[in-house]
Amino acid sequence: xxxxxxxxxxxxxxxxxxxxxxxxxxxxxxxxxxxxxxxxxxxxxxxxxxxxxxxxxxxxxxxxxxxxxxxxxxxxxxxxxxxxxxxxxxxxxxxxxxxxxxxxxxxxxxxxxxxxxxxxxxxxxxxxxxxxxxxxxxxxxxxxxxxxxxxxxxxxxxxxxxxxxxxxxxxxxxxxxxxxxxxxxxxxxxxxxxxxxxxxxxxxxxxxxxxxxxxxxxxxxxxxxxxxxxxxxxxxxxxxxxxxxxxxxxxxxxxxxxxxxxxxxxxxxxxxx
Numbered sequence: 001x002x003x004x005x006x007x008x009x010x011x012x013x014x015x016x017x018x019x020x021x022x023x024x025x026x027x028x029x030x031x032x033x034x035x036x037x038x039x040x041x042x043x044x045x046x047x048x049x050x051x052x053x054x055x056x057x058x059x060x061x062x063x064x065x066x067x068x069x070x071x072x073x074x075x076x077x078x079x080x081x082x083x084x085x086x087x088x089x090x091x092x093x094x095x096x097x098x099x100x101x102x103x104x105x106x107x108x109x110x111x112x113x114x115x116x117x118x119x120x121x122x123x124x125x126x127x128x129x130x131x132x133x134x135x136x137x138x139x140x141x142x143x144x145x146x147x148x149x150x151x152x153x154x155x156x157x158x159x160x161x162x163x164x165x166x167x168x169x170x171x172x173x174x175x176x177x178x179x180x181x182x183x184x185x186x187x188x189x190x191x192x193x194x195x196x197x198x199x200x201x202x203x204x205x206x207x208x209x210x211x212x213x214x215x216x217x218x219x220x221x222x223x224x225x226x227x228x229x230x231x232x233x234x235x236x237x238x239x240x241x242x243x244x245x246x247x248x249x250x251x252x253x254x255x256x257x258x259x260x261x262x263x264x265x266x267x268x269x270x271x272x273x
Contacts, residue, residue: 011050011051011052011053012034012051012052012053012054012055012144013029013034013035013036013037013046013051013053013054013055014026014028014029014032014034014035014036014037014054014055014057015036015037015039015041015046015054015055015056015057016037016039016056016057017039017056017057017058017059018039018059019039020059021039021057021058021059021065022039024057024064024065025057028055028057028067028147031143031147032055032143032144032147034055037051037054043070043072046072047072047073051072052071052072052073053069053070053071053072053217054069054070054072055067055068055069055144055147056068056069056070060155062155062158063154063155063158066079066151066155067079067147067148067151069144069148069214071213071214074213076213076214078148078211078214079148080122080123080148080149080151080152081152081155082123082127082152082153082155082156082159082162082166083155083156083159083162086124087122087123087124087127087128096132097109097132099128099262100260100261100262100265100267101125101128101129101243101267102128102129102132103260103267104241104260104267104269105129105134105192105194105239105241106191106192106238106239107129107132107133107134112132112133112134113134113191113192113238114134114135114136114188114189114190114191114192115129115134115135115136115137115190115191115192115193115194116136116137116138116139116177116181116184116185116190116192116193116194116236117129117136117137117138117139117194117196118139118177118181118193118194118195118228118232119139119140119177119194119195119196119197119228120138120139120140120145120146120149120172121140121145121196121215121219122149122211122215123138123140123149123152123172125194125196125243126138126170126194127170129194130165130166130169130170133169134169135168135169135171136169136170136171137171137173137184137190138170138171138172138173139173139174139175139177139180139181139184140172140173140174141174141175141176141177141219142215142218142219143174144218145215145218145219146172146174149172150172153166153170153172177195177228177231178224178227178228178231181193181231181232181235182231182235185235189237190235190236190237191236191237191238191239192236192237192238192239192240192241193232193235193236193239193240193241194240194241194242194243195225195228195229195232195240195241195242195243195251196242196243197225197228197242197243197244197251198212198215198216198219225242225251225252226251226252226253229242229251229252229253229254229270230253233253233254233270233272236272237272237273238271238272238273239257239269239270239271239272240269240270240272241267241268241269241270242256242267242268242270243265243266243267244265244266244267244268245264245265245266246261246264246265246266248266250268251268254270256268256269256270257269257270257271258271
């Protein structure tokens with residue numbers, strides 16, 4: 001199980017960028033059970049009140065608003081955006097069905113699997129697979145991360161290049177994947193279940209990327225990868241895929257059927273049935 005998020009809730013607040021967005025910010029604060037800051041409060045005032053993270057409701061030209069998570073102490077921010085930046089670039093230039101992720105999931109000419117992404121995180125791999133034609137149900141257990149993902153999907157649904165397929169291929173479910181996988185597979189089977197656990201620490205490693213630091217704080221430690229693998233193997237129709245850094249051992253459990261490697265990443269593939 002993950003660490004309790006009670007300490008996090010004591011150090012995060014929802015902040016509307018202007019008075020016109022206060023009602024929207026209040027809705028998020030109520031849903032997430034977080035304190036609501038006033039747009040009149042400065043970041044310095046929030047820091048003085050022991051607020052480290054601020055979920056900001058910012059205005060957006062086409063979609064009314066967008067959510068951003070800011071770390072006031074580290075002066076970094078997290079915005080999930082499917083319409084541009086790194087995610088969109090990877091979807092367009094990542095190698096298509098020839099890339100390691102697609103091969104691991106089983107994509108090939110004439111075959112496009114249905115996928116459950118059990119650990120959505122930033123939703124990057126789920127978006128890439130959906131862009132390649134897969135129907136992907138992504139599960140995220142952190143309500144705050146899920147709010148950021150939901151907001152990214154909302155904005156992407158208004159994009160001219162994405163709206164024709166996005167809602168048909170990419171669905172978000174909030175909850176614990178160990179509980180959600182049986183429920184989802186009871187409704188519609190999954191050809192492949194994809195798991196991307198938090199990377200294990202590495203001696204003398206560089207600082208973790210800022211996005212991963214956010215996820216570590218929001219989600220906590222991944223102490224349930226082995227039990228999640230067990231459940232995934234019970235419900236996947238054809239395969240389970242676990243993403244690992246090249247230096248890490250496989251997740252505790254059965255030995256992978258085979259592996260597919262890219263530059264710094266390894267995909268452990270478990271064939272089932």
